[in-house]
Amino acid sequence: TLKGVILVGGPSVGTRFRPLSMDCPKPLFPIAGRPMIYHHVAALAKVPGMKEILVIGFFENSVFDRFLTEVQMEFPEVPIRYLREYQALGTAGGIFHFRDQIVRGAEQFFVLNADIASSFPLQGMIQTHAKHGGVATLLVQRVDKSVASKFGCVVAEPETHEVLHFVQKPETFLSDMISCGIYLFNKDIFDAMRTAVQKRQARLETQGGDGDDLHKGAEVIVLEKDVLAKLASTKKLYAHVCTPGRDFWMQIKTGSSVIPANRLYLQHFLHVAPRKLSNAPRPAGDLGATTTTAVSPGSPPAPIKPIDPTTAHVIQPAYIHPTAVLHPTAKLGPNVSIGPRVLLGPGVRVRDAIILDSVEVKNDACILNSVVGWDCKIGAWTRIEGAPGESTALNATLKGYKIPSATILGKDVTVADEIAIRNCIVLPHKDIKTSQHNEILM
Numbered sequence: 001t002l003k004g005v006i007l008v009g010g011p012s013v014g015t016r017f018r019p020l021s022m023d024c025p026k027p028l029f030p031i032a033g034r035p036m037i038y039h040h041v042a043a044l045a046k047v048p049g050m051k052e053i054l055v056i057g058f059f060e061n062s063v064f065d066r067f068l069t070e071v072q073m074e075f076p077e078v079p080i081r082y083l084r085e086y087q088a089l090g091t092a093g094g095i096f097h098f099r100d101q102i103v104r105g106a107e108q109f110f111v112l113n114a115d116i117a118s119s120f121p122l123q124g125m126i127q128t129h130a131k132h133g134g135v136a137t138l139l140v141q142r143v144d145k146s147v148a149s150k151f152g153c154v155v156a157e158p159e160t161h162e163v164l165h166f167v168q169k170p171e172t173f174l175s176d177m178i179s180c181g182i183y184l185f186n187k188d189i190f191d192a193m194r195t196a197v198q199k200r201q202a203r204l205e206t207q208g209g210d211g212d213d214l215h216k217g218a219e220v221i222v223l224e225k226d227v228l229a230k231l232a233s234t235k236k237l238y239a240h241v242c243t244p245g246r247d248f249w250m251q252i253k254t255g256s257s258v259i260p261a262n263r264l265y266l267q268h269f270l271h272v273a274p275r276k277l278s279n280a281p282r283p284a285g286d287l288g289a290t291t292t293t294a295v296s297p298g299s300p301p302a303p304i305k306p307i308d309p310t311t312a313h314v315i316q317p318a319y320i321h322p323t324a325v326l327h328p329t330a331k332l333g334p335n336v337s338i339g340p341r342v343l344l345g346p347g348v349r350v351r352d353a354i355i356l357d358s359v360e361v362k363n364d365a366c367i368l369n370s371v372v373g374w375d376c377k378i379g380a381w382t383r384i385e386g387a388p389g390e391s392t393a394l395n396a397t398l399k400g401y402k403i404p405s406a407t408i409l410g411k412d413v414t415v416a417d418e419i420a421i422r423n424c425i426v427l428p429h430k431d432i433k434t435s436q437h438n439e440i441l442m
């Protein structure tokens, strides 16, 4: 039997995710129409023998109430609970703190970082884990050498996949194989965690702490640095390598990264779970471009009225919430997620974008490579646009900020008619009346 742990952090992390995290806890930000960690829960719940899923973090308990109720209804056979750390305990501290609850009735458990998008090849990891008989299996992926050192780097023995070195964000190049933040552990991992806690306690004692504070401080342990790095080369840590072309994985750190994450999930659903793309039923085999409403040229724009989203011109993959109202002449997709109560006017074009709840987009506006936050209002003939690639602007900075590689509008932003917003991050509640490029609008 197995359990699943999802590490969600707390309100003090996720700062690079601003302004989107200002109005929604990062783990619940909607990607492909579902909260970020819904995808984790769905993957874990599918694993045969999954006994329980534990979401661990230091957010207030109430933050996850609604999510847990909803997701529990969808996966009634696997209990899902939130466990709150009394303070930020680090990526292993919370797991160690709640160890009794994790191991009760389970031999092994998965740990998934919340801030990733992945195809979650959990079955493959289970097989690898059974084969080597070690204490831990970590999912790894090859990345471009130029970015590898931003991650936990892994050197594995080519035949056995035993992890020989694990270094979190090494200063110099070590390997192009990185840890994906998806692990499968045996209970014995707690021995390594206990050792880490004891070492930290000893270190704190020599620095002169005492009592409760000392105890609390000692419980803060980092999975990558204090546990996994120490297990390398002991024949206890093994790697399971993502299958190129079949598995996908990426980190979700900045606001802009939700756009490629949205694209990956939507394209994945197109192949494995087309029903997740839209709640409206769709005839089998009808997954390409769909135009079902003819509008005669030159006719006056039809009034906006609730219509079946499948009647607008939708290029799959796209997720459209059933309460969204799309004018029949709007064209959207591919790689678009449209939230509840969104209103898209005549001639609107949306591609590679996430449009959140209750956004209104007036006629002939165009939204590309962008995230439009809750309750925004976009004027007629206006362009909201981001750079198509994530990497081009990776190192470019402006007034000390990284130039955004997408446009991100925070909650309740109003954009006037006939202007262009390109590669901008806009904080909530702004009223934008002139065109803007490469700016952070506070």
Ligand code: GTP
Binding pocket: 007, 008, 009, 010, 013, 056, 057, 058, 085, 087, 088, 089, 090, 091, 094, 112, 113, 114, 115, 181
């Ligand atoms: P950064 O680049 O600094 O973000 O490092 P990283 O990619 O290694 O991420 P980090 O280790 O900070 O977080 C990995 C995952 O663990 C994320 O999903 C976080 O939300 C989560 N996390 C981080 N710190 C804590 C913590 O103290 N407690 C819990 N429960 N989760 C945490």
